Amino acid sequence: MSPAGCPHVNGFKVDNWKQNLRVIYQCFVWSGSAETRKRKAKSCICHMCGAHLNRLHSCLSCVFFGCFTKKHIHEHAKNKRHNLGVGEKYSTWEPTKRELELLRHNPKRRKITTNCTIGLRGLINLGNTCFMNCIVQALTHTPLLRDFFLSDRHKCEMQSNSCLVCEMSQLFQEFYSGHRSPHIPFRLLHLVWTHARHLAGYEQQDAHEFLIAALDVLHRHCKDDNGKKANNPNNCNCIIDQIFTGGLQSDVTCQVCHGVSTTIDPFWDISLDLPGSSTPFWPLSPGGDGSTLNGESHLSGATTLTDCLRRFTRPEHLGSSAKIKCSGCHSYQESTKQLTMKKLPIVACFHLKRFEHSAKLRRKIPTYVSFPLELDMTPFMASSKESRMNGQYQQSVDVFNNDNKYSLFAVVNHQGTLESGHYTTFIRQHKDQWFKCDDAVITKASIKDVLDSEGYLLFYHKQFLEYE
Structure with a gap:
C-alpha cells in the first residue's frame, strides 16, 4: 500500500471530506471549553432515534449522526450512498457490494503472526478480585463467546447500566481494542455485586463460585435473538447455553427387578472429586500396565483427569x-446410580x-492431577455405556470419531492455602x-x-462443531 493510503478509498470520498472531519473533530472530539462541551452534549445524538449512546457514528459526507447498535448509521449510508464515517471508537461499516467484490479477490487481508497478542490485556486487582480477573480472562478467550460479543448481536431490553451482558460486550471491546495498558473492571465488579450479592465485598471469593454466578x-x-429452537437440555437458545450447557444423564437401577429410571x-x-479428600477415591488406574487413555500415562502413578472422570x-x-421407590416393584428397594454424558457442551469446564468444607475439616487438597492438551470424552458418553464391562472401559477408541474431542484453552490455578491464596490463569x-495472566x-x-500446574478449573473447547 502506498503512503497515500488505500487507492480504493478514493472512490468513496467526497470533495470536502477533510473539512467535514476537521469540523467533527473540533466540535465533537476536542471540546476544550465549557461552551463546546455543552454544545457537544446537546448535539451528539442519533438523528433517527435520539439516543446519545449505542456507539454513535458521524457521516463524513453530511451533517448526520447515527447509532451503530440499532444500525441507523447503516441505513443512512445505504440510502444516501454516504459510505465514509467516523465513530466514537470504531469506523466499522457493513461492506458495500464493491467492498465485498474486493474482499473476494483479496481474501487474505490480514495476517495473524505467531507472536500476535490480540486480545491479551491485564486486569487491575481492585482488592482481592483475582478470583474475578482469572474467570474474565478465560471467558474473553472463549472463541464463540468472543465472536458473539464482537459482532453486536446482543439486543438489550433492560434498564441502562444494569445489564451484565452489555458490560461484558463493552469488556470484549476493551480487550480487543489494541490497548495494552491494564483494564480496570470496576463496572463489572459493581454489576456482580448488584446481581450476585453473595459475592459482594472485598473478601477473597471462590473462582468457581464466581464462574457459575457469572x-x-x-x-x-x-435474550434469544434468533428465535431458533434450543438444542440443549436447558431449552434455552441464549449464547451462554449454546456454548456451556450440556446434558447429564442419571440412570438409577433397581437391584431387585433391574428396572432403570433415567433423568x-x-x-x-x-x-470432580480428588484423591486425598474425605470422600473415598476409587483406584482406577489400569494396574500399572503402561496403558494410556487420552494420552495420559499411568506409569508414574499420578492421578489423571481421566481417572477423575472414570x-x-x-x-x-x-x-x-438410601432406598428409592421403584416404579416396577412399587416399593422401596436398594439401587445403583450411574452418571454419564447425554450431550456434551461446546466448552467443557x-x-x-x-477446597473441602465439612463440620470437622476445612482445607485445600493439593493433589497433583495430570490433564491432557487434547481430551476424548467418548468413553464417558451415555451412548458408550453398553461398551463398559464391570466398570472397566474399552481401551480402543475410534480414531475417526472426532465428535467428542476437545482441546485445552484455559487453566485457572490457585496458589496458597484456603485462608490465603491467589488465582492466576x-x-x-x-x-x-x-x-x-496474573492480574x-x-x-x-x-x-x-x-x-x-496444579489445576483448579480446566476449560476445553470442542475441536469440531455442528452447525445448521
Missing part, C-alpha cells in the same frame, strides 16, 4: 440407607474440588502459544508450565 446472570440477561439434567460444569461416571451403590493464543501482569508461558 454464567447464571449472563444467562438471565441474555437428564443440564450442567455448566463438572465437579470415578465420576462409575456405577455407585446407594446402600440400604472441569472443576477439580480442591493460563490462556492459549492460537495453537501452541500460551500466556500466564495486571501477562507473561509468556510454555506448554510444560501449563501441564505442570
Whole structure:
C-alpha cells in the first residue's frame, strides 16, 4: 500500500471530506471549553432515534449522526450512498457490494503472526478480585463467546447500566481494542455485586463460585435473538447455553427387578472429586500396565483427569440407607446410580474440588492431577455405556470419531492455602502459544508450565462443531 493510503478509498470520498472531519473533530472530539462541551452534549445524538449512546457514528459526507447498535448509521449510508464515517471508537461499516467484490479477490487481508497478542490485556486487582480477573480472562478467550460479543448481536431490553451482558460486550471491546495498558473492571465488579450479592465485598471469593454466578446472570440477561429452537437440555437458545450447557444423564437401577429410571439434567460444569479428600477415591488406574487413555500415562502413578472422570461416571451403590421407590416393584428397594454424558457442551469446564468444607475439616487438597492438551470424552458418553464391562472401559477408541474431542484453552490455578491464596490463569493464543495472566501482569508461558500446574478449573473447547 502506498503512503497515500488505500487507492480504493478514493472512490468513496467526497470533495470536502477533510473539512467535514476537521469540523467533527473540533466540535465533537476536542471540546476544550465549557461552551463546546455543552454544545457537544446537546448535539451528539442519533438523528433517527435520539439516543446519545449505542456507539454513535458521524457521516463524513453530511451533517448526520447515527447509532451503530440499532444500525441507523447503516441505513443512512445505504440510502444516501454516504459510505465514509467516523465513530466514537470504531469506523466499522457493513461492506458495500464493491467492498465485498474486493474482499473476494483479496481474501487474505490480514495476517495473524505467531507472536500476535490480540486480545491479551491485564486486569487491575481492585482488592482481592483475582478470583474475578482469572474467570474474565478465560471467558474473553472463549472463541464463540468472543465472536458473539464482537459482532453486536446482543439486543438489550433492560434498564441502562444494569445489564451484565452489555458490560461484558463493552469488556470484549476493551480487550480487543489494541490497548495494552491494564483494564480496570470496576463496572463489572459493581454489576456482580448488584446481581450476585453473595459475592459482594472485598473478601477473597471462590473462582468457581464466581464462574457459575457469572454464567447464571449472563444467562438471565441474555435474550434469544434468533428465535431458533434450543438444542440443549436447558431449552434455552441464549449464547451462554449454546456454548456451556450440556446434558447429564442419571440412570438409577433397581437391584431387585433391574428396572432403570433415567433423568437428564443440564450442567455448566463438572465437579470432580480428588484423591486425598474425605470422600473415598476409587483406584482406577489400569494396574500399572503402561496403558494410556487420552494420552495420559499411568506409569508414574499420578492421578489423571481421566481417572477423575472414570470415578465420576462409575456405577455407585446407594446402600440400604438410601432406598428409592421403584416404579416396577412399587416399593422401596436398594439401587445403583450411574452418571454419564447425554450431550456434551461446546466448552467443557472441569472443576477439580480442591477446597473441602465439612463440620470437622476445612482445607485445600493439593493433589497433583495430570490433564491432557487434547481430551476424548467418548468413553464417558451415555451412548458408550453398553461398551463398559464391570466398570472397566474399552481401551480402543475410534480414531475417526472426532465428535467428542476437545482441546485445552484455559487453566485457572490457585496458589496458597484456603485462608490465603491467589488465582492466576493460563490462556492459549492460537495453537501452541500460551500466556500466564496474573492480574495486571501477562507473561509468556510454555506448554510444560501449563501441564505442570496444579489445576483448579480446566476449560476445553470442542475441536469440531455442528452447525445448521
